[in-house]
């Protein structure tokens with residue numbers, strides 16, 4: 001049985017229901033229709049994402065884990081001085097454990113502050129980590145990335161190492177990713193460190209395969225958002241009217257993942273008394289996953305005003321971990 005110990009959880013996302021309904025209305029009212037990836041992570045969505053990470057086609061988690069195993073110690077050794085740890089979008093914190101091990105060896109006590117929009121997985125993970133690492137102080141925050149970071153801004157006198165793993169940054173378009181990094185910088189203080197896990201561009205077949213797992217978990221992850229809208233907003237989405245699609249857009253170097261409407265149809269959202277119309281073949285984007293070339297990554301970090309201290313990758317250059325410093 002998994003051990004758990006109590007770890008405080010602070011909910012900064014108190015208007016969660018309002019955020020969900022506003023984001024769904026905005027996204028389904030837009031042209032083209034777009035639902036933000038954060039909406040995918042209700043309790044079931046978070047569990048489905050864990051299953052995706054276990055699929056043989058989904059190299060992203062496996063390769064990042066390999067890089068952390070091989071190079072994690074060197075990354076921690078590159079930090080000068082003791083740090084506290086913040087993680088944006090921590091999920092099940094599985095890969096983070098490698099960092100927690102190295103930091104525990106190096107400095108004994110430190111604070112770990114996971115931030116995640118998905119309360120159930122954050123609560124469970126925080127308790128498990130606290131039980132397994134009695135030397136660290138765990139306090140979880142249910143919050144949007146930037147709101148959580150802003151809240152924690154002046155809460156410690158030590159430098160912070162801010163983790164953003166899982167190529168989460170890829171969920172932003174390139175311009176948005178730059179804006180997001182600039183906002184992280186504003187939420188950080190001089191001397192803080194940022195560790196970014198970035199999925200690099202590679203053979204399109206490998207990338208496309210990762211999001212089209214044979215067991216169908218990615219498909220289910222997307223369709224679960226339609227179920228969530230039905231459940232939380234009184235919607236009447238009929239799953240069979242929508243088809244999952246995940247395609248690599250080679251010119252844009254990004255995966256585009258979502259569903260297509262199989263026919264002309266209407267969906268009614270009872271909670272908001274709103275009808276949404278779909279034409280035949282209409283696309284709802286639910287997630288993009290932008291891939292990076294070394295040049296584009298260098299550009300991004302430079303434009304965001306971050307100093308790259310160390311960059312490590314696997315032998316094929318599929319995934320990079322980038323340790324940056326806030327000047």
Ligand SMILES: C[S@@+](CC[C@H](N)C(=O)[O-])C[C@H]1O[C@@H](n2cnc3c(N)ncnc32)[C@H](O)[C@@H]1O
Nearest residue numbers: 038041089090091116117118143144145165166
């Ligand atoms: C792609 S998963 C990555 C999980 C984990 N870091 C990993 O690398 O396996 C994204 C995580 O970020 C969380 N998340 C997504 N959007 C978020 C947002 N805007 N603010 C806070 N958390 C968010 C999700 O709930 C999920 O746990």
